[in-house]
Amino acid sequence: MLSLALRGMRARWVTFVGSFVALALGVGLIATTGLALAATFSAPDRGPERFAAAPVVVQASDRLRVDTPIGVRTQPLADPRAVPGKLAAALAGLGRTVEDRTFPVNVADADLAGDGGAVVGHPWPVADATPYRLSGGRAPSAPGEVVVTAGPGAGVRTGDRIEVGTPAGTGTRTVVGTVRPAGFETAVFFTGAEAARISPPIDAVVVHADAEAVAAVAGGSTGMVVLTGDDRRRADPDPDRDAEALVSVNALLGTAAAITGFVSVFVVASTFSFAVAQRRREFGLLRTAGATPGQVRRMVYAEAVVIGVLASAAGCRLGAAGAPRLAAWMVDVKIAPHWFAIGDQTWPLHTAFWTGLVVAMAGVLVSSYRAGKVGPTEALRESAVDSRAMPLSRWLTGAAVLLTGVGLLVMALVSDPGDVLKRKTYITQPMLLIVGFALLAPVLVRPLTRLMTWLPARLPGATGVLARENAAAGVRRTAAVAAPVIITVALAASLMGTVATINEAKATEAGNQTAADFVVSPADEGRALSPEFVERAGNIPGAAVSASRSTGVTVLEEGTALIRSEARAVDPAALAAVSSLPVVAGRLTDLDDKSIVVNEEWLVSTVGQQVSVWLGDGRKVSLKVAAVLGTGTGSNGVYLTPRNAAGAGIDRVDVKVEDGADRSAVAAELREAGRASGTEVLTKSEWVTEHYPRSSENTRLGLLMILGIALVYTGIALANTLVMATSDRVRDLAVLRLTGATKPQVLRLVAVEALVVVAVGAVIGGAVSVLNLLGVWGALGLLDVWSAVVVPWGTVGAVVAASAVLATVSAVLPASLALRTRPVELAGMRE
Numbered sequence: 001m002l003s004l005a006l007r008g009m010r011a012r013w014v015t016f017v018g019s020f021v022a023l024a025l026g027v028g029l030i031a032t033t034g035l036a037l038a039a040t041f042s043a044p045d046r047g048p049e050r051f052a053a054a055p056v057v058v059q060a061s062d063r064l065r066v067d068t069p070i071g072v073r074t075q076p077l078a079d080p081r082a083v084p085g086k087l088a089a090a091l092a093g094l095g096r097t098v099e100d101r102t103f104p105v106n107v108a109d110a111d112l113a114g115d116g117g118a119v120v121g122h123p124w125p126v127a128d129a130t131p132y133r134l135s136g137g138r139a140p141s142a143p144g145e146v147v148v149t150a151g152p153g154a155g156v157r158t159g160d161r162i163e164v165g166t167p168a169g170t171g172t173r174t175v176v177g178t179v180r181p182a183g184f185e186t187a188v189f190f191t192g193a194e195a196a197r198i199s200p201p202i203d204a205v206v207v208h209a210d211a212e213a214v215a216a217v218a219g220g221s222t223g224m225v226v227l228t229g230d231d232r233r234r235a236d237p238d239p240d241r242d243a244e245a246l247v248s249v250n251a252l253l254g255t256a257a258a259i260t261g262f263v264s265v266f267v268v269a270s271t272f273s274f275a276v277a278q279r280r281r282e283f284g285l286l287r288t289a290g291a292t293p294g295q296v297r298r299m300v301y302a303e304a305v306v307i308g309v310l311a312s313a314a315g316c317r318l319g320a321a322g323a324p325r326l327a328a329w330m331v332d333v334k335i336a337p338h339w340f341a342i343g344d345q346t347w348p349l350h351t352a353f354w355t356g357l358v359v360a361m362a363g364v365l366v367s368s369y370r371a372g373k374v375g376p377t378e379a380l381r382e383s384a385v386d387s388r389a390m391p392l393s394r395w396l397t398g399a400a401v402l403l404t405g406v407g408l409l410v411m412a413l414v415s416d417p418g419d420v421l422k423r424k425t426y427i428t429q430p431m432l433l434i435v436g437f438a439l440l441a442p443v444l445v446r447p448l449t450r451l452m453t454w455l456p457a458r459l460p461g462a463t464g465v466l467a468r469e470n471a472a473a474g475v476r477r478t479a480a481v482a483a484p485v486i487i488t489v490a491l492a493a494s495l496m497g498t499v500a501t502i503n504e505a506k507a508t509e510a511g512n513q514t515a516a517d518f519v520v521s522p523a524d525e526g527r528a529l530s531p532e533f534v535e536r537a538g539n540i541p542g543a544a545v546s547a548s549r550s551t552g553v554t555v556l557e558e559g560t561a562l563i564r565s566e567a568r569a570v571d572p573a574a575l576a577a578v579s580s581l582p583v584v585a586g587r588l589t590d591l592d593d594k595s596i597v598v599n600e601e602w603l604v605s606t607v608g609q610q611v612s613v614w615l616g617d618g619r620k621v622s623l624k625v626a627a628v629l630g631t632g633t634g635s636n637g638v639y640l641t642p643r644n645a646a647g648a649g650i651d652r653v654d655v656k657v658e659d660g661a662d663r664s665a666v667a668a669e670l671r672e673a674g675r676a677s678g679t680e681v682l683t684k685s686e687w688v689t690e691h692y693p694r695s696s697e698n699t700r701l702g703l704l705m706i707l708g709i710a711l712v713y714t715g716i717a718l719a720n721t722l723v724m725a726t727s728d729r730v731r732d733l734a735v736l737r738l739t740g741a742t743k744p745q746v747l748r749l750v751a752v753e754a755l756v757v758v759a760v761g762a763v764i765g766g767a768v769s770v771l772n773l774l775g776v777w778g779a780l781g782l783l784d785v786w787s788a789v790v791v792p793w794g795t796v797g798a799v800v801a802a803s804a805v806l807a808t809v810s811a812v813l814p815a816s817l818a819l820r821t822r823p824v825e826l827a828g829m830r831e
Helices: 002-011 013-038 085-092 124-129 192-198 211-218 229-235 241-277 280-288 293-332 347-372 376-380 392-415 423-439 441-452 463-473 475-513 531-538 572-578 663-677 684-691 697-727 730-738 743-782 793-818 823-828
Strands: 056-060 063-068 071-076 096-100 119-123 134-137 145-149 161-166 169-179 186-190 204-208 224-227 518-520 543-557 561-569 583-586 595-599 610-614 620-629 638-640 650-657
Touching: 013 241, 013 293, 013 347, 013 697, 056 211, 056 229, 063 543, 063 561, 071 561, 085 096, 085 204, 085 211, 096 119, 096 124, 119 124, 119 192, 124 186, 124 192, 145 161, 169 531, 169 663, 186 192, 211 224, 224 229, 241 347, 241 423, 241 475, 241 697, 280 293, 293 347, 392 423, 392 743, 423 441, 423 475, 423 743, 441 475, 441 743, 463 743, 475 684, 475 697, 475 743, 475 793, 518 663, 518 684, 531 543, 531 650, 531 663, 543 572, 543 638, 572 650, 595 610, 650 663, 697 793, 730 743, 743 793
Parallel strands: 119 186, 145 169, 561 638, 595 620
Antiparallel strands: 056 204, 056 224, 063 071, 096 204, 134 169, 145 186, 161 169, 518 650, 543 561, 543 610, 543 650, 583 620, 595 638, 610 620
């Protein structure tokens, strides 16, 4: 049976090459994304950076640790405490100590060319414990003198006078020295005394003493940790940044792996099924020659095994070569951190290989059963009409998958509309609908073909009529060719449309909840606004001002799950004057130091109930629920009073012009305060546009990467399937030539048929997208966020146009090459 399978493969090499290409590329995609995904499972091991030269470092713990019945659970703290002054004094009794302070700095008129992101200030005495060493000039010795980071190409030199903004205000300072970039921050150093005046809280203490003695003094202080050796990394700026950088990359590549895996399985199964369906007459001939149904099935299985093994091996080689290139591209466009690279994991290659082999076998499973049922009389048929396009099993499977997809969407809308807006849902939801529609495609093809060719069929000439009849008669061929178009259009429209619709809803929600005329927030996330600006804004006549702080609260749910929520510390009366929050129970103005405002997602969400939470600095308190907010798109957080957000700086100011006040005068004073402190003042609409973009650059690039990989593959699969289908119709084309059609007329017919099939696939893919986007829109409506559905017409148009061009070329080119042979010879050639 194996020898017969090999001979059949040699005779029908075009069909088998097409199957090989589809499977090899599919396995290559799975291997590529799998290897890239595996590289995100662990961050590189780094030693201490900032305090690499410090023997012992004492600071407050930056993590909350809670004992639960299933072990210790941890969460990062939003606002770690400062080191108490008494403890710093006690540590000084053990040996030489240096107090470290870190505070935001703004250098607007000088380019430091640092490589560590936001600019921060430190006292110069702590530099001895860090990698910083003077590269020019001297150390600061008096107020108004600074040492700055000056990388290659920096626009600042020793002796320059620069404007430096700090939490204590903005002023001119003299650069007396420079240091080279350290790679983890961009630092400006002040004298120790000036740093203490600017930022009184002590963030860490470097102790030159025995670690055990330090632990004996500091170990009894609640929330303090003593760091030595590699543990000193916990004192670095954002010590978890490597792991956090991989979280988004992991989510992106996980999504990419799921989509490419789905696309690969879908296309490979469709291609193998179509390849078997093309050979009905061949199987009929084998049955006429005495082959049993079992022998025919075993032959098909043998062919699938041969192609599966060879193509899967080739695909693994492609994946091993493609993964480093994918990782390099992700680094170049800043989707991944600069150190991201493919590791030495091999399990993705094994997974891809066996997935390819299993999919190849699954692709011919049902088809081989149908092949064994082909009767000997099939060998005598000359008609290419598909009399029965779909067996009962496909009817049942297609209906079940489609109903499951629709049913899950309806259930989510009824039980938890917010779940529809989550990535895992809006990524997987279209997949079920795509599979359901694709399985039922042979039923949909004939009526759609007749509908879409109604006008062309009535135009002069026979091209429209022949294109309609050929596409409608060969429903298996039309469905197989349309399958890549269905998945391409459906994925592009669903993913891009869903993300754009959710972003539009978030922007609409933010605008509706803000009654302020102006909103001010720092340019860099995680930084505080200048106290000078906050004070001046609060004293503007005719303005209602709400100054708020970002913090966080953590709650233990069901005794085991430690959940951290973003929160804002506000003055309740001021907040009520400048906002229109979706309060569903209670009143915002009831918020006080012993209460909290939560949203409906919290387990404890009844006004008046007590809830135990850990604040941003790790303190555990019991607060009463004062009000409950609607869930919305998930951005409605928690509200506290400033007393419960110790250590958090003001990072947002909302300003509303009071009734009867002069708006232009308020705006002028506000902007003047902003210019004086280097703070940008935005109108509400400008703030919403800047902070709630319709699509962030990383999100856009990530989606383009996912769709690009999937669409290139489906494009190749489309061309591959069309080449297979066209090569199988050489005799049909020859008959047209013998009846008097010219070669250009035949090629024009082939092109029109290809365009009809693309149009059919686009309509079915569009139907999937409509269902998916309507589900998202319905979920937003149920969450009381009514905004428009955003349809990515440009993306859909580009995908359909590319599919049309590719389909036309892939159909016309092999037909043109085949028609170079005399029609009489083609008509009489064997299959």
